[in-house]
Amino acid sequence: MKQTLTFVTLGLALTACGALGPVTPDPVNVTVLGLNDFHGNLEPTPFSGVQVPNPGGTGTVGLTAGGVEAIGGELAAVRKENPNTIFVGGGDLIGASPVTSSLLRDEPTVVALSKLGMKASALGNHEFDQGLKELLRMQNGGCDSNSPDKACKFDPAYAGASFKWLGANVVYKAGGANPFQPYFIETIGGAKIGFIGAVLKDTPTIVNPTGVAELNFLDEAASINRYVPVLKAQKVDAIVVLIHQGGVVKQGSTAKFDTVGCQDLEGDLVPIAQKIDPAVSAIISGHSHQGYNCTVPDPTGKPRIVIQGEQYGHLLQRLDLKVDKANHTVMEVRAQNVVINYTDRKANGTLDANMTALVKEAQAKTDVVKNQFVVNLGAPQIKRAADRASESALGDVIADAQLAATQAQGAVIAFMNPGGIRADLPGAPKANNAVTFGDVFAVQPFGNTMVVMDLTGAQIKALLEQQTTGNNAGTNAKLLQVSAGFTYTLTLSAAEGQRVSNLKLNGVALSDAATYRVAMNSFLSTGGDNFTVFKEGKNVVQLPGLVDVDALVSYLKANGPQLTGAVQGRITVIK
Secondary structure (H helix, E strand, O other): OOOOEEEEOOOOEOOOOOOOOOOOOOEEEEEEEEEOOOOOOOOOEEEEEEEEEOOOOOOEEEEEEOOHHHHHHHHHHHHHHOOOEEEEEOOOOOOOOOHHHHOOOOHHHHHHHHHOOEEEEEOOHHHHOOOHHHHHHHHHOOOOOOOOOOOOOOOOOOOOOOOEEEOOOEEEOOOOOOOOEOEEEEEEOOEEEEEEEEEOOOHHHHOOHHHHOOEEEOOHHHHHHHHHHHHHHOOOOEEEEEEEOOOEEOOOOOOOOOOOOEOOEEOOHHHHHOOOOOOOOEEEEOOOOOEEEEEEEOOOOOEEEEEEEOOOOOEEEEEEEEEEOOOOEEEEEEEEEEEOEHHHHHHHOOOOHHHHHHHHHHHHHHHHHHOOEEEEOOOOOEOOOOOOOOOOHHHHHHHHHHHHHHHHHOOOEEEEOHHHOOOOEOOOOOHHHEEEHHHHHHHOOOOOEEEEEEEEHHHHHHHHHHHHOHHHOHHHOOOOEEOOOEEEEEEOOOOOOOOEEEEEEOOEEOOOOOEEEEEEEHHHHOOHHHOHHHHHOEEEEEEEEEEHHHHHHHHHHHHHHHOOOOOOOOEEEEO
16 A cells, blocks of 8 residues: 555656756655545545454454544645645535535535645536535535525535635636636645646536536546646646546456556546646546556556545545756656555544544534434345446335335336435444434435426337437446336347337336326436436426435335345346
């Protein structure tokens, strides 16, 4: 875990050194620590990337890692080692958060990261979960929120983030201005380090489209490259990209989060990274919730560091830069992923005391709701799928809950998007298989409401075809979780548009011409996750008083003791 990837890049000057050539070097060491996909996890959670002996029995369990107390402890240690340390983010710092943060509109997370000295972060898609206006409030402060029951309940004078969210590729449709800064420059130890931020251009397809209707999300690489000469003109000594887009290590590769210099990265980030200006020394990434420390060739073919730190603060991405501030040149870059070991820091007394106080304050304001008992399940845990292209036991349960909640409106089928399932139920087994409201909320933290509409059999088939086409093609496939009584076959090797067959409801084949009443959450109803067929629905009924998490709570109370945690096999996938 102490291994680092080192690049010597003496030839990469960011500005001209004059007619007489370079002047005498004036090197300075700068450390950059990056946090991605934190999702408001103020408290530590299990990190499966490191296994430790199970204190309560046999076998092993994931190391307890992350949380703002341990992150603060790591920051203090690194800053003591090198005062020239900059703390930044790779996006999705907020949104899809546990109860302790989300019931307070993620304000405790913003306050915590500000107090920890974060300077800048890429925007993530989840920053837009509640729409542009609310995100601007999170940045700038104030209490004029679309959720007045949650806003300013942590601090009645919420001041906003002291760090800057960056979005070089996010612009208003009217006029083309950036609602957020495209870049940030930090001067430290006499060196000027520039950061350019971007979020995946497909953000409008994975958030509620109405919340970002006034924005355009532009090509990531082109937008980043636009600002490289702007930073060069300001004589920065190094440029680092913060981008909320990620990759995955190729199937069959042995590379892990602590593997140095892996060359097995694939996925959406790779072609973007290959186009980003060679003047960028390293790329801090996010979105795919993977831990990797890889290289991807820049436009000249030279390997460049591309790193991501998994999720929830389990890992911090660390870049150690040696820059020549006399010649505005990067001399060396080293990279590693650092495990944020909460257990060890708690044992040796190096947690951040200020963060401990903040977490306790947030807990005090939310525990009454969080600890409300819901039910004892018939199994220790109901799991979500390891990927979004599979049916899961928890997906089956959620779809059944949504069908049960909407039968009064005539629903006969319910659909649930896999990306909306954020945790197992519960996240860790409890005595007597107990489940609390906090556990349920962690599964569905978005506050979506239910919607019912009419779709024809032909439209339902077209909808299911969208699971593996367009932006959902290949490794981005997303299988909608479906309710009891509805079954179908998905043949992945078939031609596009002909992969879905054998659609049945209660054993009877669906008729293309017949109309079926279907239920889904408000995110899907507007075409979220590229399921645009939902926008064709007729006789649409919005149920603003029926929140998805409440539907799940009601279903669990009625059925929880009978739930075994088994996948029901409603979707037959043929490869």
